[in-house]
């Protein structure tokens with residue numbers, strides 16, 4: 001897929017990949033072998049957490065019927081332009097693709113993105129209103145899990161209201177993932193699509209504070225919790241609270257949601273220095289390091305305690321970061337931050353690591369090398385070592401139980417230990433992916449449908 | 459959109475707004491705060507809930523104009539709307555019958571301490587209130603607080619009303635005259651709260667301070683509001699905003715609150731230029 005030149009793109013927040021043209025999309029779709037289903041199953045579909053009928057939509061593109069393609073996608077996925085950009089397809093549908101054995105797999109993700117963009121750019125297709133069913137459902141949180149559960153339930157005919165704590169819907173899609181990877185106008189368009197299904201989205205409402213889950217249960221037949229993993233993790237090392245040390249969430253929220261890159265036109269400030277170190281090796285860390293360059297950093301470092309092979313970030317993200325000039329410092333971990341007399345971070349002390357035996361995650365455990373400490377001058381640090389489940393709702397809701405890691409306990413249908421309350425997405429799995437959150441939202445929507453049916457008729 | 463149903467000027471730079479937000483009013487408790495955003499380009503800024511009416515569905519905030527956002531807000535009128543208004547956030551203040559409780563409010567912190575004075579009185583405390591400001595024209599909520607206080611003192615830096623000097627002088631005098639004090643609550647500039655904490659520490663008087671770090675979301679998601687209490691990192695928006703004043707690292711709070719001084723100055727300059735141009739036109 002054509003992309004913006006790295007030298008240019010580090011100076012702007014515009015999207016990096018430019019998307020397929022109609023001709024390239026058709027050419028790519030033609031590579032699909034239309035494999036015969038095996039025992040009634042299509043193997044690429046098995047790799048899709050929301051079960052999109054991939055061969056069917058690819059076939060429509062092959063035939064130039066893009067509207068037909070998007071129609072098929074939207075039967076299962078209400079956020080295709082988002083998934084077509086951020087899904088880890090290489091580990092899912094494309095991993096299963098037979099073409100991938102000898103050649104490159106069919107670019108299913110890019111085709112999905114193309115179909116969604118094609119439709120959006122030509123005006124949204126609003127589906128007909130379904131029959132209405134007797135029942136009201138409250139959805140807490142408007143990330144991919146909440147949006148998906150809400151859209152599915154609305155299509156089944158329920159009256160659905162989403163409650164969102166922030167002033168904009170979208171969750172991490174809005175405040176976390178940067179504009180150059182997922183333009184916010186696309187998130188808004190897909191959120192509007194969910195609204196067009198009849199879903200009412202109420203922002204500025206913190207469930208557990210403004211309204212409690214128990215309040216909701218008085219008014220709604222069921223509640224779905226999709227509050228995500230919004231709690232930043234820290235390493236608890238000296239100096240972490242110095243000025244200039246951000247959590248990835250604060251850094252990205254100021255820039256994406258609050259548009260600090262347009263300061264002072266927008267009121268929210270951010271300060272990004274000349275030498276920026278991002279701690280971590282996941283997608284979030286890549287996003288931060290690349291964002292720092294766009295905010296004017298001269299040197300943007302990734303400090304990661306293992307090697308590139310163990311990095312949890314998608315290969316494409318690592319490649320993009322490297323092309324843009326992010327400097328990878330591998331097998332190092334920060335041990336403390338050193339500040340100046342005004343409380344600003346000036347240096348980071350690191351220790352070198354070596355890899356030992358595999359740990360519980362199956363990856364080789366990093367072990368500090370004694371006496372290998374060194375310091376680096378930095379004026380901004382971004383801590384991107386993961387997020388934990390947001391404890392606000394569980395803390396404020398009697399009867400809702402959590403694991404030691406803070407995830408809400410649910411059965412395989414998404415039902416919590418509290419009657420009428422379901423949950424899914426990062427709040428039940430811990431920080432994961434957009435599509436897994438959507439899959440959980442779908443499953444819970446189906447379970448909520450059964451629950452309300454039994455309650456009303458059974 | 460949240461309508462400003464009433465506005466009152468308490469002092470030239472201190473303004474009271476009553477804002478229609480029924481869901482917030484419904485759950486509001488003393489010690490909690492809200493976050494608002496004026497418009498699409500606005501910053502999310504926190505303000506303490508100074509009062510509320512469940513019947514009218516309104517929440518009262520009192521703002522001190524210090525920078526761009528608070529000035530812009532200060533220029534808004536009855537009937538105008540703010541785009542976002544979320545709350546009540548933070549933990550409610552601990553209100554019990556402690557015996558004799560001294561409430562110390564400084565500057566705009568006077569407005570923030572008012573609901574606590576009222577709630578403490580209702581809980582049966584003997585309430586001693588000390589309020590202070592730079593000058594008499596910056597004193598706010600005087601009558602309201604006096605009404606719920608068993609003893610009431612004023613301090614002004616310039617001596618234009620009450621004691622000439624600081625609120626801490628009055629507290630020191632109370633302690634020196636062997637007044638029995640069970641608890642102190644203080645809201646105001648960090649430096650004032652630090653002085654109060656240092657003053658009561660040797661006497662072992664339980665002291666609570668309401669902290670005002672820079673915030674973004676107010677729900678525990680970003681960590682902008684982290685403060686150090688007893689050597690541990692806390693998020694003021696969800697773990698506070700009130701903490702044991704004897705354990706708070708005030709110097710850290712003061713340093714972190716200066717993180718954006720240059721950007722804030724630029725913002726204010728732009729705003730002033732834009733508004734003075736409008737006035738000339």
Ligand SMILES: Cc1cc2nc3c(=O)[nH]c(=O)nc-3n(C[C@H](O)[C@H](O)[C@H](O)COP(=O)(O)OP(=O)(O)OC[C@H]3O[C@@H](n4cnc5c(N)ncnc54)[C@H](O)[C@@H]3O)c2cc1C
Nearest residue numbers: 141143144145165171172176207228425426432433434437
């Ligand atoms: C920077 C970053 C980059 C990422 N990149 C990718 C990627 O490329 N591909 C990928 O698949 N995944 C990626 N992820 C992970 C993915 O974004 C998450 O797994 C996904 O968003 C989880 O969805 P969710 O619906 O469970 O929660 P979230 O998206 O976190 O949404 C939760 C929502 O609930 C709201 N909320 C929380 N508490 C309350 C409350 N008490 N009341 C009301 N509302 C509340 C929040 O404000 C938020 O809007 C990334 C994550 C981050 C942070």
Ligand SMILES: Cc1cc2nc3c(=O)[nH]c(=O)nc-3n(C[C@H](O)[C@H](O)[C@H](O)COP(=O)(O)OP(=O)(O)OC[C@H]3O[C@@H](n4cnc5c(N)ncnc54)[C@H](O)[C@@H]3O)c2cc1C
Nearest residue numbers: 503504505506521522525526527528670671672673715722
């Ligand atoms: C829990 C809490 C309750 C508060 N209650 C009140 C109140 O009742 N009345 C009142 O007048 N003020 C209150 N404040 C302070 C108020 O939020 C700031 O004065 C306001 O944000 C300043 O914005 P500005 O753009 O006008 O000024 P700026 O020029 O941006 O900043 C001036 C100073 O305000 C502080 N500040 C700036 N941005 C923020 C932010 N996003 N969050 C918190 N502080 C910030 C900083 O210390 C800064 O140096 C409270 C703050 C907190 C955290």
Ligand code: FES
Nearest residue numbers: 676678680681695
């Ligand atoms: S303001 Fe973001 S965590 Fe407290």
